Amino acid sequence: MSGAGAPTLELDGSGLRVVVVAASWHDVVMDGLVAGAHRALERAGVADVALVRVPGSFELPVAALHAARAGADAVVALGVVIRGGTPHFDYVCHAATQGLTDVALQTGTPVGFGVLTCDDEAQALDRAGLEGSREDKGAEAAEAAVATVLALRAL
Template sequence: MSSADKNLSVFKTDGLPDISNKKFALVVAEWNSEVTEKLFEGAYQTLIGYGAAAENIERGNVPGSFELTLGAHWYAQRSDIDAVIALGVVIQGETKHNDYINHAVAQGITNISIQNNKPVIFGVLTPNNMQQAVDRAGGVHGNKGDEAAMTAIKMVGLKDKIFTR
């Protein structure tokens, strides 16, 4: 189902883990801050709403979405961080820059997650225009930040389930 048909802030919450002692890093791109700040707010409020302690949520800003990979890598290397959430937006525009940036960031986030054996979540919007970005950052289609935070919560729970048996 495309996000045009789905509210990004509606998800299953059955059996969520206790995250009161888990530490999350949110890496936020400053480029298109009118959108990325809303993604951050959604992710932060979702983590708090489902039991994360405010003091266990750390934020790091990077200049743009391309830099999310290195920022996420630095946080993922820390043993006290349980999950990293990368938040950004790359709008289609008139050139193919989005193709290169989106591919590089998606591949980088995947590699960081595997290399560090912890959830590193791709919370990057890839819309065709600013209105689509706004619609997915707290607008009519919910908030991708909410979805990214819920994904982090579920992945932390799955890791604990697998490795604590």
């Protein structure tokens, strides 16, 4: 399982403003990812959380950029891309990954990466933080974003 070895983080995110930017494709998976991010942010004491929905994972970077420019301390980007029979999967995955990386580097705002890139829906469901899922990638992305804000502030 890819989550093996993940750190246990004790985070104090009180006073942080976090924007969760979430794609809309694959409702069940996305609902799980968003709920996981909200659970993790609540555990970290983050009270100022906004949710912005975009059509798909390709649109995540531009929304993340606007959130960062609008003063978010961190952005949590959530989406899911499931492999199909065309190269579309590769293009969307690359664009989302590179775009979100660019947002973080250009703005200095941490971006938690919670974009699932799966071969099939079963893999996505297993990572969505739903009852019976083995992993909670929404929570992991939120924790990573908050932890990175705190690490940068300590520099």
